[in-house]
Amino acid sequence: MTDPVSPLRLSASGMRAQSQRLRHTAENIANTDTPGYRRKLVTFEEAIRFGRPSGEVEASRVRLDRRELPRIYDPSHPMADAEGYYLGSNVDLVIEIADSREAGRSYEANLKMFEQTRQMGASLLELLRR
Amino acid sequence: MFEKIEMMRMARAMGQHAAQRHVVVARNIANADTPGYRAQDLGYHRATTGALRVTNARHLDRPDWSPASRIVTPDGETSPNGNSVSLEEEMLKAAELKRQHDLSLGIYRSALDLMRSSLGRR
Numbered sequence: 001m002t003d004p005v006s007p008l009r010l011s012a013s014g015m016r017a018q019s020q021r022l023r024h025t026a027e028n029i030a031n032t033d034t035p036g037y038r039r040k041l042v043t044f045e046e047a048i049r050f051g052r053p054s055g056e057v058e059a060s061r062v063r064l065d066r067r068e069l070p071r072i073y074d075p076s077h078p079m080a081d082a083e084g085y086y087l088g089s090n091v092d093l094v095i096e097i098a099d100s101r102e103a104g105r106s107y108e109a110n111l112k113m114f115e116q117t118r119q120m121g122a123s124l125l126e127l128l129r130r
Numbered sequence: 131m132f133e134k135i136e137m138m139r140m141a142r143a144m145g146q147h148a149a150q151r152h153v154v155v156a157r158n159i160a161n162a163d164t165p166g167y168r169a170q171d172l173g174y175h176r177a178t179t180g181a182l183r184v185t186n187a188r189h190l191d192r193p194d195w196s197p198a199s200r201i202v203t204p205d206g207e208t209s210p211n212g213n214s215v216s217l218e219e220e221m222l223k224a225a226e227l228k229r230q231h232d233l234s235l236g237i238y239r240s241a242l243d244l245m246r247s248s249l250g251r252r
Binding site for chain 2: 006011013014043045057106110112113116123126
């Protein structure tokens with residue numbers, strides 16, 4: 001339990017990264033119908049602390065999905081061009097929902113690990129109390 | 131001072147091993163979605179440095195109960211992004227670890243009780 005790399009910190013870093021991912025997923029879903037919106041993506045990578053890999057995880061910088069934006073025909077739309085098309089967003093709701101599910105699962109797994117670490121620490125301290 | 135007692139040393143080593151493996155499992159779960167991350171595990175490794183060697187079959191073996199262990203990277207199936215962590219497997223390991231840790235603490239506690247009663251206290 002006196003390890004410098006505490007499992008509590010590892011689990012907490014996992015939860016932080018997953019909630020950031022969930023945040024971007026929510027942002028994407030909210031902007032499904034925004035014209036010209038590009039889907040935001042984050043990947044995970046190992047955190048570097050003081051120049052050394054620490055084993056903790058963190059979300060990378062936000063990147064935009066380079067996929068082509070769909071052309072939607074709607075002449076009455078204020079942003080429509082001369083031919084009546086405007087650019088929609090490249091958010092795919094199915095992907096976003098699947099992504100958010102996965103993030104939720106991983107978050108729960110980290111939370112369970114956090115809880116177990118706490119329990120193990122508490123039972124260790126119980127030895128002292130007697 | 132309690133290190134002299136075999137039972138307590140054993141329990142201590144078991145608890146330490148459980149705590150170290152717990153760190154590895156926590157790291158695996160934190161990196162469950164990191165591309166290219168390979169799941170790690172902690173294998174047992176009986177330390178032989180400094181321990182007395184048994185030269186005769188009738189001599190009593192005196193094992194060195196130290197939690198020395200090494201990190202291994204087992205080959206497993208990887209998902210398309212090169213990650214080989216299976217959450218189910220890690221959960222299984224976590225449950226096993228919890229049990230091991232509880233067991234080692236239980237043994238340690240009963241050893242303490244034993245010493246206490248040998249001192250004539252309750």
